[in-house]
Amino acid sequence: MEQQNQDSSLFDLRIDENTKEQLRGLSKWAMIVVVTSIISLVLSIIQAFTAKRETVEYGSFKMQADKNPNVGSVIISVIVSAILAYMLYQFSVFTKKGVDNLSQPDLNKGLSSLRSYFMVYGIIIIIVMAIILVALLIVGSTAALR
Amino acid sequence: MEENQSVFELQVDQEASKSLIDSARWARFIAIFCFIAMGCFLLILIAFQTRISYTLSNYIPGMSESGGFGVIIGVIIFIFAIISVILIFLLRGANLIKKGIETKNQQDLIEGLRALKTYFAIYGVLAIIGLVINLLSLIAK
Numbered sequence: 001m002e003q004q005n006q007d008s009s010l011f012d013l014r015i016d017e018n019t020k021e022q023l024r025g026l027s028k029w030a031m032i033v034v035v036t037s038i039i040s041l042v043l044s045i046i047q048a049f050t051a052k053r054e055t056v057e058y059g060s061f062k063m064q065a066d067k068n069p070n071v072g073s074v075i076i077s078v079i080v081s082a083i084l085a086y087m088l089y090q091f092s093v094f095t096k097k098g099v100d101n102l103s104q105p106d107l108n109k110g111l112s113s114l115r116s117y118f119m120v121y122g123i124i125i126i127i128v129m130a131i132i133l134v135a136l137l138i139v140g141s142t143a144a145l146r
Numbered sequence: 147m148e149e150n151q152s153v154f155e156l157q158v159d160q161e162a163s164k165s166l167i168d169s170a171r172w173a174r175f176i177a178i179f180c181f182i183a184m185g186c187f188l189l190i191l192i193a194f195q196t197r198i199s200y201t202l203s204n205y206i207p208g209m210s211e212s213g214g215f216g217v218i219i220g221v222i223i224f225i226f227a228i229i230s231v232i233l234i235f236l237l238r239g240a241n242l243i244k245k246g247i248e249t250k251n252q253q254d255l256i257e258g259l260r261a262l263k264t265y266f267a268i269y270g271v272l273a274i275i276g277l278v279i280n281l282l283s284l285i286a287k
Contacts, residue, residue: 012157012158012159012163012250013157013158013163013246013247013250013252013255014155014156014157014158014252015155015156015157015158016252018256019252019255019256019259020156022256022259022260022263023259025263026259026262026263026266029263029266029267029269029270030266032266032270032273032274033266033269033270033273036270036273036274036276036277037273039277040273040276040277040280043277043280043281043284046284047284098156099156102155102156104156104157104159104162107156107162108159108161108162108165111162111165111166111169112161112165114165114166114169115165115166115168115169115172117169118168118169118172118173118176119168119172121172121176122172122175122176122179125176125179125180126179129179129183136190
């Protein structure tokens with residue numbers, strides 16, 4: 001059994017210096033994305049809570065509207081962005097730690113976080129597209145019934 | 147000497163391989179799905195061209211029907227072009243990482259990781275630009 005493990009590890013891909021360099025670069029840029037995401041989140045929260053109702057005018061057309069997005073949609077986007085940022089943060093931190101300290105468990109944890117990040121991203125895209133599709137169907141059917 | 151060194155080397159073991167292949171699958175799905183969504187969006191825009199042009203000319207005085215629609219299409223194509231560049235890197239990264247792990251090809255894995263790094267780099271730069279614009283608009287209020 002031990003012999004078998006040793007044989008399989010012989011055929012595993014190695015994380016050589018070039019691969020380490022790519023992984024370090026990847027974790028650095030991932031961290032930049034995380035930091036900008038968090039600052040954007042804070043800004044969008046500030047904008048949502050300081051929103052004023054303003055009169056929008058286009059010629060003879062006048063209406064009262066919120067200049068900024070409503071609080072509900074901001075809360076949803078903040079939660080989604082926070083989850084994604086957390087996963088990307090974990091990927092960045094553990095991958096860097098794993099590569100720098102030659103720690104296989106840390107590297108595996110980092111790569112597992114990358115998988116979770118893309119998975120959640122994919123699922124969110126499916127949900128958003130489904131909502132858009134339903135909205136389009138409703139608008140289309142309403143227009144057809146008129 | 148060689149054997150001792152390999153004990154302390156990091157490897158793409160079973161667990162790491164599984165995580166990378168799953169990441170690549172989801173990344174590929176995201177890229178392809180976004181390409182399809184952008185195509186559908188453009189088709190819908192073209193299909194409702196007359197209605198959109200009419201609405202625009204009503205709401206924005208002085209704008210002709212064809213002019214307004216042309217501006218909208220131009221802006222959307224510009225945004226889609228940027229998104230497409232990002233998605234191409236994501237798709238390339240996903241394909242190469244998957245291929246590299248399945249065929250145990252070190253070079254493909256490195257190229258895949260490089261493409262993924264470029265994806266995050268472009269994403270990061272665009273996020274910073276967006277953040278600066280957002281900050282400036284907040285300060286200007």
